[in-house]
Amino acid sequence: MTTELAESSRDVIDVMISYNPADVEHVRHLAGALRAEGLSVWFSDMDNPNLGDTGQAVSQCKVFVLVLSEKSACDPQCKDELALAYITDSSIFPVGLQRFRDLGPLLDCGMKLMLAKINWTFFVKPEDFEKNFPGLLSGIQNGIESSGDKSFPIDEDNPFQFLNSLSHVTVEETDENLQDFWPRNFGDKREVSWVNFKNAFVKDYGEEIEESYTEENLNQRFFVNVIYKDIFDLRKEIKRDMYDQFCDGNPQGDPHCFYSRLQEYARGLYAMKEVFNMDSTLRLTVVQNLGKFSTPAVVARLLEMMSDQDPNIRAVTAIALARSNARSKKSLSKLMKALEDEDRLVRESACFALGFLQAASAVEAIADRWRNDPISHVRTAASEALKMMDNEEARKCVHMTEVLTGEMQSLRTEESK
Known part of the structure; x- marks a missing residue:
C-alpha cells in the first residue's frame, strides 16, 4: 500500500x-x-x-x-x-x-x-x-x-435545503437601495402568472446570462427551464411563498438573491446528474457514500435509483437510503417494494434498511420475508431487521421467529436420532 x-x-x-x-x-x-x-x-x-x-x-x-x-x-x-x-x-x-x-x-x-x-x-x-x-x-x-461536519439533517419537505449547506455561493456587490427581484417587479402581489415571472426574469438577467454563459447547453433557455420545471414545479401561477422558500427568506437582503441561488442550484443540478450518470466512473462509490449527505436532492435521486436495472445499484441504494435517514412515506414505500425484488441481495438490503429506519409500517412485510423467502440469507436479514425495531409488533414477531426456529431445530435433532 x-x-x-x-x-x-x-x-x-x-x-x-x-x-x-x-x-x-x-x-x-x-x-x-x-x-x-x-x-x-x-x-x-x-x-x-x-x-x-x-x-x-x-x-x-x-x-x-x-x-x-x-x-x-x-x-x-x-x-x-x-x-x-x-x-x-x-x-x-x-x-x-x-x-x-x-x-x-x-x-x-x-x-x-x-x-x-x-x-x-x-x-x-x-x-x-x-x-x-x-x-x-x-x-x-x-x-x-x-469546514464543518459533511452531513446535513434532512427535511424532505424542502427540496432546496441543500442550497443552504453549500459553501460556494458568491454574492455580487450591489446597490444597497435596489429592491429584491420580486418586489422590484411585482410589488406586494402574492401571486403572478408564470409568463409574467419569466418575462421579468429575462428582462433583469437575460443579457447577463448570455454574456456569462456562452455554451450551447448553458444559456437563457436552460435557466428558464430550471426555474419552471425544478423550482416552480411546472406551475402556471407562481406564489410569493414558493419564491421566498427558494430564496430562504433572503436574510442578507441581497437584491439578486434569486439569481444567485438559481446559479447555485444549477451547479448542484449539473453535479448531481454527473455523479449519478450511468457512465460515471464513481457511480457505485457515489451511491455508497452519499447516503450520509441527507439533502432532499440526494434522497430524490436515490429513490429514482431504486428502479435501476443493475441489482447491485438497487441493493447499495437501499442501504444508502437508510444511512440518509429517509423516513418519508415515499422512501419507505420504495424500500418495502424492494422486499419483493427478484434479486435476493436487494431483498436482503431492503430488510436491513427498513430495520435500521425502524419502519413500523414494514413489520408485517419483513415478517413475511422471514416466513416465505426461499433464500436463507434473506430470512436471516429479515429476522435481524425485526430485532432492530423497538415496537411491540416487532417484538412479537421476533418472539415468534425465535420459537419457530427453536421448534425447527428440535425437529431436525429428533430426525437425526
Whole structure:
C-alpha cells in the first residue's frame, strides 16, 4: 500500500488532489509541499489505482484540489470527482498547469459552471510555484478551518435545503437601495402568472446570462427551464411563498438573491446528474457514500435509483437510503417494494434498511420475508431487521421467529436420532 493510499484510512482528509496520471509529478510536488505544512493529503497513485478509495477520499476531504491540464480538463474521472466534491460541500481549489485561455475551451459547460468564480492558482512556469503557492496554501488553510461536519439533517419537505449547506455561493456587490427581484417587479402581489415571472426574469438577467454563459447547453433557455420545471414545479401561477422558500427568506437582503441561488442550484443540478450518470466512473462509490449527505436532492435521486436495472445499484441504494435517514412515506414505500425484488441481495438490503429506519409500517412485510423467502440469507436479514425495531409488533414477531426456529431445530435433532 502506498503512502497516498494508506492515508485514505483516516476518517477526515485535509486535502484530496484530483488529477490525470500524466501530471503525477506535479501532483507529488504539490502534495509534498502541503504535507510539509502539516496537512494530510490524499491522491491516488497511478501505479495503484483504487476507484473505491478515490470516491471515499472525495467524500471525506475538507478541501478538494483539482489539478487542471490539457489532459485532466478532458478526463471523465476528474469531472466525476469534481462533481462529487461539489455535492459533498468540499472547498474547491482549481490549480492550472496551463493558462486559463488554453484550458477554458477544453472544459465542458458543467465544469465551467462548477468552477465559475472560484479562485484559480496557476503553476504554468517553474518559478510560479514559489510565487503562487503561499496564496494557495492560505486559501486551503482557510477552507479547512471553515469546514464543518459533511452531513446535513434532512427535511424532505424542502427540496432546496441543500442550497443552504453549500459553501460556494458568491454574492455580487450591489446597490444597497435596489429592491429584491420580486418586489422590484411585482410589488406586494402574492401571486403572478408564470409568463409574467419569466418575462421579468429575462428582462433583469437575460443579457447577463448570455454574456456569462456562452455554451450551447448553458444559456437563457436552460435557466428558464430550471426555474419552471425544478423550482416552480411546472406551475402556471407562481406564489410569493414558493419564491421566498427558494430564496430562504433572503436574510442578507441581497437584491439578486434569486439569481444567485438559481446559479447555485444549477451547479448542484449539473453535479448531481454527473455523479449519478450511468457512465460515471464513481457511480457505485457515489451511491455508497452519499447516503450520509441527507439533502432532499440526494434522497430524490436515490429513490429514482431504486428502479435501476443493475441489482447491485438497487441493493447499495437501499442501504444508502437508510444511512440518509429517509423516513418519508415515499422512501419507505420504495424500500418495502424492494422486499419483493427478484434479486435476493436487494431483498436482503431492503430488510436491513427498513430495520435500521425502524419502519413500523414494514413489520408485517419483513415478517413475511422471514416466513416465505426461499433464500436463507434473506430470512436471516429479515429476522435481524425485526430485532432492530423497538415496537411491540416487532417484538412479537421476533418472539415468534425465535420459537419457530427453536421448534425447527428440535425437529431436525429428533430426525437425526
